[in-house]
Amino acid sequence: MSKKILTVDDSKMVRMIVTSTFLPFDCVIVGAADGAEGVEVALKEKPDLIFLDITMPVLNGIETLAKIRATPEIAAIPVVMLTAESDGQRLGMADQLKVSGYIAKPFKGEQLIALTKKIIPLAPKPPEPKKP
Numbered sequence: 691m692s693k694k695i696l697t698v699d700d701s702k703m704v705r706m707i708v709t710s711t712f713l714p715f716d717c718v719i720v721g722a723a724d725g726a727e728g729v730e731v732a733l734k735e736k737p738d739l740i741f742l743d744i745t746m747p748v749l750n751g752i753e754t755l756a757k758i759r760a761t762p763e764i765a766a767i768p769v770v771m772l773t774a775e776s777d778g779q780r781l782g783m784a785d786q787l788k789v790s791g792y793i794a795k796p797f798k799g800e801q802l803i804a805l806t807k808k809i810i811p812l813a814p815k816p817p818e819p820k821k822p
């Protein structure tokens with residue numbers, strides 16, 4: 691069954707990299723450009739996994755994670771934090787809010803895939819149906 695992944699990042703480039711990384715797989719990628727939008731999209735789309743940036747406007751990644759964990763409909767969704775070197779002291783807070791893993795920026799697509807496969811089943815995209 692197709693999986694849905696949400697990438698929450700204020701960098702459009704990162705959202706594009708995440709989207710293209712999962713193109714070969716049977717999943718749908720949805721995006722949000724800040725934490726508040728991330729919570730909104732998570733509630734609407736109920737993703738199977740969330741990649742969450744830390745340094746973002748409106749709600750940062752830690753505040754966003756706290757909000758997700760405090761919102762019953764989305765509280766159990768696995769979250770992977772995408773971290774930058776400057777995020778050091780915030781990571782302890784993320785640990786307390788239960789995260790499924792960390793990916794340090796800059797990251798390679800294969801790191802995303804490898805970690806994702808440990809969290810949710812990821813199947814190759816089924817072949818396009820042949821046109822009659």
Ligand SMILES: [Mg+2]
Binds near residue numbers: 701746
């Ligand atoms: Mg950022």
